[in-house]
Amino acid sequence: MSGRNAMLEDALVEARDHYAAARPASAAQHAASLSVMPGGNTRSVLFHGPFPFTAEKGEGCVLTDIDGHQTVSMIGEFTAGLFGHSHPAIRAAVLRALDSGVNLTAHNRFEGRFAKLVCDRFPSLDRVRFTNSGTEANLLALATATIATGRRTILGFQGGYHGGLMTFGAATNPINVPHRTVVTPYNDVDAAVATARAHAADLAAIILEPMLGGGGCIPATGAFLRALRDVATETGAVLIFDEVMTSRLAPGGLQEATGVTPDMTTLGKYIGGGMSFGAFGGREDLMAIFDPRRPDAVPHAGTFNNNTLTMSAGIAALSEIYTPDVAVTHNANGDALRDALNALARKHGVPMLVTGRGSMMAFHFGHAVPRNAAEAGAMNQPLKELLFLDLLDRGFYIARRGMIALSLAVGAAEREGFLAAMDDFLEIRADVIRAAV
Template identity: 55%
Template sequence: MSPLDAPRDPRNSDLDAALIEAREAYAAARPQSAAIHAKAREVMPGGNTRTVLFYTPFPTAMVRGEGAHLRDADGRDYLDLCGEYSAGLFGHSERRILDAVKAAMDRGINLAAVGENEVRLAALICGRFPSVEQVRFTNSGTEANIMALAGARGLTGRTEVLVFRGGYHGGVFTFPLGVPVSAVNLPIPMRFADYNDAAGAAAAIREAGDRLAAVLVEPMQGSGGCIPATREFLQALRDATKETGALLIFDEVMTSRHGYGGLQQRLGITPDMTTFGKYMAGGMSFGAFGGRRDVMAVFDGHRPGAMPHAGTFNNNVLSMAAGCVALGEIFDESAAEALFARGETLRAALNAACAKHGVAMHFTGAGSMLNPHFRNGPVTAPYKASPEEEQMRELFFFDMLAAGIYLARRGMAALSLPVTDADCARFVAAVDEFCAARKPVLKPA
């Protein structure tokens, strides 16, 4: 029998039809966003300047945010659970941060000098993360990872770096599973291992030996699907790097929100260096890298031959002022623990809703960050999604937008502090309705 004559799973054709209908409804409801995108395509390739915000037929254009809510160019309102991919921890209108930024602007923007606020912010970071005795600032998590690796290579005199398949460490260090290494990645010699494979990773570190400068790892893969590392896996990295002299670097750009001292404190594993970014400057552009004093000493300008670390806006007055308020007054230990607990409760409720309908869908994550997977669990490592899974993910995204809930295109949610229990209940109800309505096109559990 010809493959063309083979019976098709009816779910596939139904899924195609459901997705076409969802796209058409999405486009029809957003003529202003469509017009903005059409104009943008004339002057920007693809019509935008940030890949993660690109999706077809066109992305929704937002015009206003307040608290945990957004309004788009067509006047539609949303509960914002995207949380600016974890950078929007404080919501869109935290008055204390706005006041701090305004006060900094009133004193002058570009001063080309050091200031007291950068010392205050550095002390706040050093005081809460176990691995950080000294810290330097950058403009993004991407830059933080670049400089951390530069420091590790400079200190050790070695060149190679071990990373993990499915990992993401910024726009120039992206390693999606099943995809050739990106041409945008920096030309640093890389070795690869599998995430959450403790024995395999330890063996790879020992095999690299004195060629390996650093191991760079996310304690929870964010872009890879909010997949937490096991403690056993991270401990194996800690033990093997100590044995071989490589530096262990935790990329906590996202996960530092999962506790007062990040996931490293929650898990009780201390790396040699840590990178930060996202929320720490209250929504302003920000990144940082820090570590043991002897490691960070390679950037000490008082020492002959110190490594340079430039950046016009590294210590810009807006980020420094906002960061002092964000970490010093708002996101304290009690706030961090409350946010983590809220996310854990939400994820459990979402998974209960999925299980109730008997569909192959569940959420992974830690604390206030979570991501749906359209397959049975557990999911402990990144994977290449099937075309059907990608369609289900897209359908989920459009259905949530129709329900007035804004998520990352890949389905990831990152709760902000203004999100309430009622907001979480609304999301659970929307997922429950999605599972009920789309059960005919979802895979059975």
């Protein structure tokens, strides 16, 4: 092991040991779960070494674990927790739904109103249907495209995450649904257009996040989005924006902010008020295949698609809490935080970069801003673990992969506290970072 790698490994061993020693109750909880869940885990993204901590409760933006440690959550349930852990308007909405009954086996008074709020918000949505997750929404949008076009090939992009059953990583995900897929680098206009044209006769859909989420919070360039819009129109493919995460970044999502309107949009996460939620929608002619009044209607079932808890919470989310004005302010606060973090890196002379847009951002340790997931993945990953563990020790919780998704409950005091924690981290770990990159 080289001397510079040894410095980082020593720092990681120390940080892991400190984490483990401070969390005996979480260690015991994890050990007990090993006998009933593979790896003691049922949600891969939450696992980290030496073992994941177990939360006891959350209030506002503060999470308390079973060992009594309190941390400010800067990851906000990977964008689903936009309203914090305990927003009173969401709680009131859920109670209203409980008062009217949970399992009604019928249309309910919430769903139509919620659907109108969603359609009014996002430019591409003439019609919308609800699901229980963003994963379902993406699978149904892709199914819509293949049915409507009579084609089978899907164009996706490296680093794209479209739910647990459709991801485009460095290697093929063995549990991906068996669509015929072709994948090109994100933000590479020439490769995307050439691939779309090469498969034009069978190209059903082009699907992408207008900013990579799990792929490193890397925004698509305007040229990339416009090129995809043009080539989708040229080939007759359905352009799908996966805005499950990015819809929070402007009042009408990134499709509104960028001025590029897809044929279909998928949604999820925060829009259901923190309940299980997904939605897919788009042009009226595409969505009409699901109209049950048609003799040739395509069925779309789902016991909980219109569950009263999500429908009621979603109405509160869009009409009472995350109004367009709030969305603008919240994302401006995120932009300011990202700028301040990058300024701290320059102040300490360390090769750390924070990419993203608005209230979503991610840390990268390297010298050049990554343009795609491959470039982000080639940067130093162990340093992200060190950052994760050191920030937990300072009372702040980010994703193990270096991602932040600000909730509305993270106010000015918490943002200032986070900057102070980062300032301390960079001062103490500057030599380790410089040596490792």
